[in-house]
Amino acid sequence: MPAEVVQPAGGDQAGQARADHDRVQALGHSRSVSALSAAHRGLPGRTAGQGQGMAVMVGTRRGRSARDWVVLGGFGLAAFATAAVGGFGVRDAAGEYAGLARPAWAPPSWLFGPVWTVLYVMIAVAGWLAWRRVGWTWPLVPYAVQLVLNAAWTPIFFGLGAYGLATADIVALWFAIGVTVVAFWRVRRAAAWLLVPYWAWVSYATALTVAIWRLN
Secondary structure (H helix, E strand, O other): HHHHHHHHHHHHHHHHHHHHHHHHHHHHHHHHHHHHHHHHHHHHHHHHHHHHHHHHHHHHHHHHHHHHHHHHHHHHHHHHHHHHHHOOOOHHHHHHHHOOOOOOOOOOHHHHHHHHHHHHHHHHHHHHHHHHHHHHOOHHHHHHHHHHHHHHHHHHHHOOOOOHHHHHHHHHHHHHHHHHHHHHHHHHHHHHHHHHHHHHHHHHHHHHHHHHHHHO
């Protein structure tokens, strides 16, 4: 009898242990499933957040792009204003130029228009590229100075006929362009290269101005 009592008791304990083990496994599986479900429920929230972040980035880029085009237009207007102011008060620059004593290597009057049109476009783009890199900072100071000196040359030379003063102006312009090239080179080399043809043309124009001054 005692053995029979002990045997069923031992069997009950073993059964109870297996049942407890099964419940623990079931609970662990349930928790894993719950955690996985929670993770899956969290994914749409994070995806939405990432989508919002991308939307903000796209909106910011569009805003910057629009502003870039506006500023480029501003640089174009500045170059146009330089050319317009240069011609202010000068009625027949081509006729006056033709009547001057000039060196044999002087260009024909019709060449100035196309050359300066291309150069002014390059000047505007160069300033814009530098602005995109550093904003309204010190590299644009010599850039603005050379625009003013550029605009002043034509009225001085053709309007006033002051060839000596025009020579002083264009020499100062040459140096201002050089300073601008160096300043742009340090922040955006493409902007500096765009000014090199302009600098070369002004070098030629400086020699021509000096020659005309001496001959007249």
